[in-house]
Amino acid sequence: MSDALLQLNQIKQSYGQQVVLHNLSLELKKGEIGCLLGSSGCGKTTALRCIAGFETIAAGEIWLDAVCISSPSIFMPPEQRRIGMVFQDYALFPHLNVMENIGFGLHFLPQSERKRRVEELLYVVQLIGIAKRYPHELSGGQQQRVALARALAPKPSLLLLDEPFSNLDVTLREQLSVEVRDIIKEQGATAILVTHDQTEAFAIADKIGVMNHGEILQWDAAFNIYHRPINRFVANFIGQGAFVTGSVIDNRHVAIELGILTSEVPQQSENGSLVDVLLRPNDIIHDDTSSVLATVTQKTFRGADILYSLRLDSGAEVLAIVSSHHDHQIGEKIGIKLEVDHVVTFKR
């Protein structure tokens, strides 16, 4: 046994013929925040519902706190799992005010302790002034914080968040995701979040699982997901980038048309074989003095920087992020150089 708080071993789930989860495995330590990231229909919400106990599983095991809570033969009812959940639409009780909503899960506590815990949470989520309001009188961000406080109130061993920010507007989303992370960490909770938004995942999670077709392709820290993607799907799904052709010189060097990249070549490739090399926009630096030139084919002004699409001599396209002080026109040739710290190659 590992020291994981939550462990999913090869779980499977399907609706009739349609396989929803396929050999899904992950591990989460106490105090960590995990994230299941994927496009809609990849099974991430189903995975969450299996952990919560709203779905049964066809194969595999789910362990929480060294207890098997779900397997094809074992099923612990959701109310006994001590798992809190923040629902996508918050699902606040419209007939209860903020305090009553937060205190709802504390029915096992005596009145005084219950009140203390509710007040503590009101303070944590900064809703003290509006404790007597009803859900329909709250803004989206406030509703979300009530939902979070309600889920945290009984001190669950695990907190699940189903697309918690998808109903909020973009500016609020970034601010709240940092706040939510701080609250979860402050309460010492362990959490899993489900989202389709990678910036959200990066902002909140310690561990991210990139999902596709009911499988976790990579379960890793944000840094590794971005810089050391395990396969082409993850590389494409996370961040931006472009593939160029390279040829392997030896296990430390790969030649591409812009020069020779020096780093450990992660995948076993024969010397001389052709590979696809991932170039992130920040791997390519604009340098007016460089002799290597590329033609601007597209540009997106993004405020602090401009994202340029550049065509190389071979016709291959790459992306480059350049400070927005450098305003170049489409069709112009600009000098570039390479600065690749993490070489990512895939066999062709």
Added chain:
Amino acid sequence: MAIWRFIPFTTAVTVLLPVVVVFSSFWVPTDDVWRHLVETTLLTLIINTAWLAFGVVIGTAILGVSLAWLTSVYEFPGRAFFSWALLLPLATPAYVTAFVALGLFDFTGPIQTSLRVWLDSDLSWFPDIRNRFGVIMILTLAFYPYVYLLARNAFMSQGRRSLEVAQSLGLNRRQGFFKVALPMARPWIASGIMLVLMETLADFGTVAVFNYDTFTTAIYKAWFSMFSLDAASQLASLLIILVFAVIVLEQQSRLKMQYAENKKSHRANRILLCGWKKWLVCGLVFVTLFAAFFLPIMQLSIWAIQSVTANFDFLRFGEFLWNSLILSFLAVLLVCLMAVVMVYVARRFSTTSIRYAIRIATIGYALPGTVLAIGIYMPMVWFDGKLNEWISYWIEIENGQLLQGTLITMLIAYLIRFMAVSYYPIDGAMQRVTRNIDEAALTFGVHGWAMISKVHFPILKPGIFTAATLVFIDVMKEMPITLMTRPFGWDTLAIRIFSLTSEGQWEQAALPAVTLVLAGLVPIIVFMRQTEH
């Protein structure tokens, strides 16, 4: 066209007219009939009405809520079928279920007859259902679909989810139902119960056939047996006070519903019942549906066949049917036309006063038919009197009845009673014709009548169709207004059922009843098809 603006106000005044007339009878000096009523039957009426309202509310609440909960949260054999079939009792007028039940449990009815043969006993212990509990049973079985339908809406949109929230906070399913799902659905359930209460207070046919005296039957008797319009209308004013209390409660629960509305409906995973549990649930639901719908229908069909094979007067039946159809048809024309005009006015001039006028104009559905009949008949008598004075000034006429006892009186009463039934579907369809749609049409140069016929009408058509269907069927099934304001000897199917069942001729009443039930199935099927899309 400013003149259109007055239509909602005119309709509102028409709706208020019977109410005002009935209330003004309070100041009319009391006559002997009224004094006699107060001394002999008023207390009984109040007790009977209170018992009936109480019993039916409790019965429909328990039955409607539990059926809605079972079919929206659990999965068991036949659930998909039951989920819509449980609405079927809406097709059967309560007075039909009532006389079938009486016929079934009669001394000469099939149940007692066969029991006597099997048990070889005189069945002196056999209970008589012609009492308070019998009426409560019948009305519960007839009206539970109102609570069921609304509670099901609430549970479908939030039931399974609210259970999940409760479970994620450490409550089991039982606690989740009582602490979360039920309180959250309360506005819907309350609204359904208020509808049941209105129908119960308005019911005439069922209590009449059971000889259970309530305000509605007392109003009818005061007018048609004791010939005191004043006493009848004083009784009506008491009934109307009860109804207004219900209306106020109903509007309040509607207000609460707005806040509780969930934005999204989620994929509902029903809880799979296993083993004996699923058969128990399936059995309970089936028994309810069987008692409320299939059993009466089967018995009706048997009687209908028996009566047809005996010497049956098809010509007279055809006459009743024709009267029912033509009356419904005229009512549909009038009511739907007014509803369309009002919907347009509401859209064009959305002022507070017009909104209030429309609220009042659509409140008539709550007025019991007996009250409405009196409230519309008395002004007609007065109007006829005035008209007579005026005409006889010029020419000599014999019969003073010009409006009373004509189809016009009935149609105005139907307009008041069924305005809401036609207004809301058409208004709902009109909500889809947004201002942007108008403006989009204008940019293509389509305006005026072309806009109405090419853009509005196609969008409104389903709404108008629904409204027309509902009004048509409601008028066909309507009993007290038709009974009390129809031209002399002008019988419809519903009236035929009333007169036959008051003489205990169940078999003869079966064919008209079957016809009404078949007609009543139409709007349910329309409704089902709409909700499927």
